[in-house]
Amino acid sequence: MATTAQSVGDICRAARSAARTLAASDSATRDRALETIATGLETQMDEILEANALDLEAGREAGLSDALLDRLLLTPERVRGMAAGTRQVAALPDPVGELLGGGRLENGLELKKVRVPLGVIAIVYEARPNVTIDAAALCLKSGNACVLRGSSSATHSNAVLAQIAADAAASAGLPRDAVALVAGGGRAELAELATQDRTVDLIIPRGGEGLKAALTGVATVPVIYAASGNCHVYVDAAADLDKALAVTLNAKVQRPGVCNAAETLLVHREVAADFIPAVLAALDAQGVELRVDGRTRSLVSGDVASRLVAATDEDWDTEFLALTLAVGIVDSLDEAIEHIGAHGSGHSEAIITEDLTAALTFERAVDAACVYVNASTRFTDGGEFGMGAEIGNSTQKLHARGPIGLRELCTFKYVVTGDGHVRG
Amino acid sequence: MATTAQSVGDICRAARSAARTLAASDSATRDRALETIATGLETQMDEILEANALDLEAGREAGLSDALLDRLLLTPERVRGMAAGTRQVAALPDPVGELLGGGRLENGLELKKVRVPLGVIAIVYEARPNVTIDAAALCLKSGNACVLRGSSSATHSNAVLAQIAADAAASAGLPRDAVALVAGGGRAELAELATQDRTVDLIIPRGGEGLKAALTGVATVPVIYAASGNCHVYVDAAADLDKALAVTLNAKVQRPGVCNAAETLLVHREVAADFIPAVLAALDAQGVELRVDGRTRSLVSGDVASRLVAATDEDWDTEFLALTLAVGIVDSLDEAIEHIGAHGSGHSEAIITEDLTAALTFERAVDAACVYVNASTRFTDGGEFGMGAEIGNSTQKLHARGPIGLRELCTFKYVVTGDGHVRG
Numbered sequence: 001m002a003t004t005a006q007s008v009g010d011i012c013r014a015a016r017s018a019a020r021t022l023a024a025s026d027s028a029t030r031d032r033a034l035e036t037i038a039t040g041l042e043t044q045m046d047e048i049l050e051a052n053a054l055d056l057e058a059g060r061e062a063g064l065s066d067a068l069l070d071r072l073l074l075t076p077e078r079v080r081g082m083a084a085g086t087r088q089v090a091a092l093p094d095p096v097g098e099l100l101g102g103g104r105l106e107n108g109l110e111l112k113k114v115r116v117p118l119g120v121i122a123i124v125y126e127a128r129p130n131v132t133i134d135a136a137a138l139c140l141k142s143g144n145a146c147v148l149r150g151s152s153s154a155t156h157s158n159a160v161l162a163q164i165a166a167d168a169a170a171s172a173g174l175p176r177d178a179v180a181l182v183a184g185g186g187r188a189e190l191a192e193l194a195t196q197d198r199t200v201d202l203i204i205p206r207g208g209e210g211l212k213a214a215l216t217g218v219a220t221v222p223v224i225y226a227a228s229g230n231c232h233v234y235v236d237a238a239a240d241l242d243k244a245l246a247v248t249l250n251a252k253v254q255r256p257g258v259c260n261a262a263e264t265l266l267v268h269r270e271v272a273a274d275f276i277p278a279v280l281a282a283l284d285a286q287g288v289e290l291r292v293d294g295r296t297r298s299l300v301s302g303d304v305a306s307r308l309v310a311a312t313d314e315d316w317d318t319e320f321l322a323l324t325l326a327v328g329i330v331d332s333l334d335e336a337i338e339h340i341g342a343h344g345s346g347h348s349e350a351i352i353t354e355d356l357t358a359a360l361t362f363e364r365a366v367d368a369a370c371v372y373v374n375a376s377t378r379f380t381d382g383g384e385f386g387m388g389a390e391i392g393n394s395t396q397k398l399h400a401r402g403p404i405g406l407r408e409l410c411t412f413k414y415v416v417t418g419d420g421h422v423r424g
Numbered sequence: 425m426a427t428t429a430q431s432v433g434d435i436c437r438a439a440r441s442a443a444r445t446l447a448a449s450d451s452a453t454r455d456r457a458l459e460t461i462a463t464g465l466e467t468q469m470d471e472i473l474e475a476n477a478l479d480l481e482a483g484r485e486a487g488l489s490d491a492l493l494d495r496l497l498l499t500p501e502r503v504r505g506m507a508a509g510t511r512q513v514a515a516l517p518d519p520v521g522e523l524l525g526g527g528r529l530e531n532g533l534e535l536k537k538v539r540v541p542l543g544v545i546a547i548v549y550e551a552r553p554n555v556t557i558d559a560a561a562l563c564l565k566s567g568n569a570c571v572l573r574g575s576s577s578a579t580h581s582n583a584v585l586a587q588i589a590a591d592a593a594a595s596a597g598l599p600r601d602a603v604a605l606v607a608g609g610g611r612a613e614l615a616e617l618a619t620q621d622r623t624v625d626l627i628i629p630r631g632g633e634g635l636k637a638a639l640t641g642v643a644t645v646p647v648i649y650a651a652s653g654n655c656h657v658y659v660d661a662a663a664d665l666d667k668a669l670a671v672t673l674n675a676k677v678q679r680p681g682v683c684n685a686a687e688t689l690l691v692h693r694e695v696a697a698d699f700i701p702a703v704l705a706a707l708d709a710q711g712v713e714l715r716v717d718g719r720t721r722s723l724v725s726g727d728v729a730s731r732l733v734a735a736t737d738e739d740w741d742t743e744f745l746a747l748t749l750a751v752g753i754v755d756s757l758d759e760a761i762e763h764i765g766a767h768g769s770g771h772s773e774a775i776i777t778e779d780l781t782a783a784l785t786f787e788r789a790v791d792a793a794c795v796y797v798n799a800s801t802r803f804t805d806g807g808e809f810g811m812g813a814e815i816g817n818s819t820q821k822l823h824a825r826g827p828i829g830l831r832e833l834c835t836f837k838y839v840v841t842g843d844g845h846v847r848g
Contacts, residue, residue: 020765024788105810109799118821119791201821220640222822243844250846341444352844363839364448367543375533375842384847385838386529397542397625397835398646399822411821414809415787418799420667420776422674423808 008192011180012120012147012199018175019119019145027094029172033140034090036168037133038083044164048079051156052129059153071127072154082133085389089137092388095406096143102414110417115410117143118201122193122221123391124149125206129157136165136179138391142409145175147200149182149193159183187214194219201411204404206392224400226392229259229347230319231377234336234362237270238355241278243374244271247352248279250376253286256323259393260348260370260380263319264326266336272329273299280304280327288323291315295329316343333358337365344368346395348377369395369402432616435604436544436571436623442599443543443569451518453596457564458514460592461557462507468588472503475580476553483577495551496578506557509813513561516812519830520567526838534841539834541567542625546617546645547815548573549630553581560589560603562815566833569599571624573606573617583607611638618643625835628828630816648824650816653683653771654743655801658760658786661692662779665699667798671776672703674800677710681745683817684772684794684804688740688750690760696753697723704728704751712747715739719753740767757782761789768792770819772801793819793826 006014022030041048052074059069095115102112121144123135132148139146150158162181170176182189194203197220205211206226215223233251235244251262267275276299280290284304291311292300300308315326316339330336340349350372351362359373370380380402382390387405394400400408430438446454465472476498483493519539526536545568547559556572563570574582586605594600606613618627621644629635630650639647657675659668675686691699700723704714708728715735716724724732739750740763754760764773774796775786783797794804804826806814811829818824824832 020789020791023791024785103810105808109803111809116791216644222820224822240844246844246846254847359841361448365444367444367447367540368837370838370840373839373841375840375845376847378847379533379840379845380838384529385535386527396646398648401835402838411825413792414794414804414826415797416794416799416803417783417797420664420670421799421803422670423678423800423802 008182008189009196011182012193012196014177015120015145015147015180016199018177019117021175022140022143022145022178023117023119025143025174027096029174030094030140030143031090033169033172033174034086034137036171037137037165038086038090040164040168041079041083041086041133044160045076045079048074048157048160049076051160054156055129055154062153064153068127068153072129072157074129074157078130082130086133086137089141089389092141092406094141095410100412107421108418109421112415113412114415115407115412118409118411120145120147120200121409122147122149122200122203123206124190124193124203124211124215126151126208126211127153129154129161131206132158132161132181133165135391136162138389138406138409140165140169140174140178142406144409145178145180147180147182147193149189152186155183190214191218194221194223197221204391224392224394224396224404226394228319228345228395229261229393230264230317230343230345231260231262231348231350232264232266232340232344233262233350233352233377234266234330234340235268235271235275236333236351236353236355236358237268238358239268239271239275239352240354240374241271241275244275244352245279245282247350247374247376249282249286251350251378252283252288252325253323254376254378257321259319260377261321262325262350262377264316264328264343266328266330266339267296268333268336269295269329269331272296276300276327276329280308283325286323288325291324291326293328296327319345333361337362340366340368347393348372348380350375350377369393432606432613433620435606436617436620438601439544439569439571439604440623442601443541445599446564446567446569446602447541447543449567449598451520453598454518454564454567455514457593457596457598458510458561460595461561461589462510462514464588464592465503465507465510465557468584469500469503472498472581472584473500475584478580479578486577488577492551492577496553496581498553498581502554506554510557510561513565513813516565516830518565519834524836531845532842533845536839537836538839539831539836542833542835544569544571544624545833546571546573546624546627547630548614548617548627548635548639550575550632550635551577553578553585555630556582556585556605557589559815560586562813562830562833564589564593564598564602566830568833569602569604571604571606571617573613576610579607614638615642618645618647621645628815648816648818648820648828650818652743652769652819653685653817654688654741654767654769655684655686655772655774656688656690656764656768657686657774657776657801658690658754658764659692659695659699660757660775660777660779660782661694662782663692663695663699663776664778664798665695665702668699668776669703669706671774671798671800673706673710675774675802676707676712676749677747678800678802680747683743684801685745686749686774686801687742687744688752688767690752690754690763691720692757692760693719693753693755696720700724700751700753704732707749710747712749715748715750717752720751743769757785761786764790764792771817772796772804774799774801793817
């Protein structure tokens, strides 16, 4: 692993060199490195917890909130979870070398389109030190070197964890520089990392809007932003209202703080009188704050009505990430699609309908990474999609869209084999 | 088609709206638009040639070089070629709606990964007015709206051609705004276009380094740069020297002004004494200027030797795009791979060898879009690869690498269908 005395440029150059070896390495070697990371986490448990205690102590002194301190906290159980997660990644199929297409061309040339590692991936993240191991495992598994830049609040924890990962790479016969940690969590290091376009192939920031803002306008390295999700559930005129109720509740309540939770409910006017009172009562019973348009309000009475809040224009564009839901009534499927096009973030959008044509229209017209028919938006997840693991979700349209799994950490190359072929 | 009175922002918003209709359109409708473009080119031949004559006249007055005037020139034959090219694109398989993966998940959800259009693609190009039709045809075929920004020197020609394409879209029942032309070839319009990230999904610049420099640091819309190619032919110790000679000559001489032509020849020292005199004589006979290292020079005598130029450090990094070739001797396959890693642009790289292990090592270790074994780098081309057509070549690793064909103008979405599924 790179020592703290190295410059960001030096670290990235060393990672680039390591990436060449990784690209030519076989699955078994990389899987051995992952198994050794898992073992290292278990055998170096005391060292990890001691380093983490230093970070927690500094965090308390610096006045970090309880929520941030909890994110920073490592426990034996959490560390064992990291080891188990690493073994799960090791058990996934190797994305490297997979044949994506090709065949024999007319002139007899043999063309192969082959998946290959991207090279060097930089991961920029905030408090949670477990990301150090997640990121190292996913990058090594996909044949990539990684440059990690964690939060300054997790300096001691990250140093030990990155050391375990680098040691594991070395013990498997891979270059130690395959896992490097950039010391210092400042904006200067971030800007330096984001401009290493000669050696770094991709930056994945995992963090909030502040991190995104710090990268935008600075980065010359390609960036895939982990997505924000302003997700909608649209209950169509032809909806089965039992399914609509179950999906709406799940999408909003099951884990409101994540990007694939729903933020807006749209209901077709033909079913609004039946559905709105029932769904709002159920949401209200779960403690959801309801921000509603005028037509929605007119359908509700009693206690629940007294707790409704009038939706502002801004509410339709807000990712609440909390037990808050905007609710509106639309006159048509087209109006729902139009609303989602205007306010959605292209993450996950659901229609509840029994009408095949409505479903097909929604599927085609809604421009989002994941479109659901009669299912909760909460399923947008690499694990749920059978991709095994993910490092985030992308709402970009180029390269990776939706869950960023092992394949999305790769590119491809064409390999063309001939017998002295020349072009005429 | 957008009129010149509209702002760049208005044009892009109209294109975005058109893109929604295009995304839901079927192949037959889009193919009909392409056929109508082809017919329009034929029936409006006189109008096209008259507009082109105005551009040529203005170009002559402005003192454009003969080479630039030739690029600007449209002839009946060239226009008929554009029509034929458009019909070829129409005949290609539709990339939209292709199923890229999926299946039934453990919980019974049906997951489909489906190819869909990107949305709005901006193409920025220089003198050649035929790109107006190429770009419109490829974008419409792939279900995308396009915003075209040609050179100011081709204003009249591009206006007529874009009008033909927009009329064709409209006559097929697609929105006229599916093909829009940005008037004015200035840098201000370019910067405005490059920052329409709310409505434009991708910019593809087709032009030289000046265009690239004008976009870098300004663009907030994702850009795929058409590549520069510093391509190598490496003649291995185990090369068949007849194949090596044929491939080297083809890669350098057949069309030196394009990005997949070779710029550097590397020869393993074990075959240098046999190969260098023969290949340099053959290249010299074709008028190639040879910039050679010291060891190469020592192997050549006579007339050819007198015309050799000593290679400078800069020559190894130069894309000559001309009948000029840098030639060096390496001690090993690894040194060749190292040299290509240090100096190549990741475009197209070739090894000539009969040794399977050497070929495999080169394939894996060389980080380029296209790696050739015993074949000329000149084959890097969408048409040659069976992709039917291309709008450029990418040396980026994200999204599109190598030829940018119809599929590369698309993204994908996940469509997930359930029966009221919720996440537990």
